[in-house]
Ligand SMILES: CC(=O)N[C@H]1[C@@H](OP(=O)(O)O)O[C@H](CO)[C@@H](O)[C@@H]1O
């Protein structure tokens with residue numbers, strides 16, 4: 001008889017983690033994410049789901065990260081990580097949503113039974129799960145609920161403690177490739193720090209010393225990782241953590257962090273006075289998978305260097321190295337962006353290499369990047385990385401250079417494959433990558449910034465009655481419904497010099513987002529507020545509560 005679900009154990013433990021009756025959960029772009037205080041049942045159930053996912057994949061280790069990233073401190077969330085360190089497969093997002101919403105223990109067990117049957121899960125297989133959390137106060141009790149889930153399904157758990165999202169992804173891949181040909185690294189935090197710092201030190205050896213770098217850690221888990229990384233970097237670069245108060249109530253992501261910088265386009269107030277004209281600095285988000293750079297010019301003016309600027313800097317550098325190494329016929333470097341990428345960045349990049357636009361969400365970018373030999377992907381908000389295909393890794397490992405210049409470039413490329421966290425966007429890996437390129441190019445922040453001039457842009461949220469009536473095509477750049485709305489947007493856009501605007505429903509908030517660009521800032525704002533007004537009026541917005549700035 002095939003192995004059965006341990007119904008007794010699941011049932012007993014499930015009663016300790018009842019689902020609140022009034023809440024509907026959704027496994028979205030960022031996993032399950034909502035107030036930490038209502039996630040207990042979800043975490044318990046995710047423990048069981050992770051165990052089943054591992055069994056389905058023959059006992060490979062699955063990752064689980066408890067975090068709500070850049071959200072306010074009271075929020076929390078949970079994401080599953082597949083064996084190569086990638087986001088959970090889409091079909092299982094639906095399974096997770098379904099299981100999280102089962103009303104009672106009985107419904108939950110029935111839904112589990114169905115999943116086991118439909119997904120043909122062999123319950124006799126082993127199951128292994130590695131998990132971690134960020135610094136949020138709700139973390140420990142949520143992890144305890146999750147561990148009850150592991151216990152219920154009999155999964156073997158490995159607690160990676162308090163660490164960043166990208167380190168958890170690294171661990172998943174390292175564990176699953178241990179002792180294999182494609183071994184990713186030693187499966188410990190130390191392994192991660194040693195691998196990245198070693199590659200960085202080689203890449204910047206002999207270059208002019210890098211100035212110390214102020215890092216705004218958003219008062220989150222990145223602070224601990226930056227401090228640890230510092231210890232491994234020797235004198236190759238000095239990292240100065242700011243906003244590193246991980247235990248101060250309410251401090252997490254508050255007036256600091258990558259999301260604050262991107263959305264307000266301002267310097268975090270806590271850095272004011274400490275960053276000098278000409279100096280650059282950067283901000284991480286609450287789980288250290290996003291990165292924003294910025295600098296003050298000689299007039300003390302703030303300039304932001306976002307994900308598009310990082311992408312352009314890095315892609316250009318890799319293209320040059322590939323060419324110098326004599327590999328430009330074999331290795332095609334491409335870039336993946338979303339519709340939110342600044343139009344100037346797209347123009348700059350498209351003149352140099354293939355560029356693809358995909359729908360919002362890291363999994364779309366990641367998968368599209370896998371189609372290039374080297375795929376560089378970044379969201380404008382600072383989440384991104386570089387992927388080297390297995391064939392490219394092979395080429396880099398075996399290629400015989402014919403000149404000293406080729407040999408040097410080849411070595412740099414090899415070290416880049418070690419420095420870059422290829423499982424997921426990683427703020428710490430990315431900032432070392434940026435510093436590497438700046439060291440090689442002898443660029444200041446201003447010189448990097450001058451690769452292209454950002455088009456002024458504006459992002460506006462519109463609260464609508466039902467965002468599910470919005471459907472898009474062409475990588476979210478055009479609306480197919482509500483019918484007729486796109487034609488009206490087109491008519492508005494035409495009136496603005498260099499105008500571009502698109503509307504899409506958010507996957508993480510109950511709003512519709514409007515993005516607009518134009519040649520001058522006031523026009524970008526005006527276009528955004530006109531389109532926002534149009535969307536509001538056309539989809540039944542109440543005239544009495546119409547936001548005043550909408551035109
Ligand atoms: C405009 C914007 O920044 N959108 C963000 C946001 O998605 P929305 O679907 O727009 O809510 O959260 C996603 C998950 O973190 C991130 O991937 C994406 O870039």
Ligand SMILES: [Mg+2]
Pocket residue numbers: 069070285286287288289290
């Ligand atoms: Mg994040």
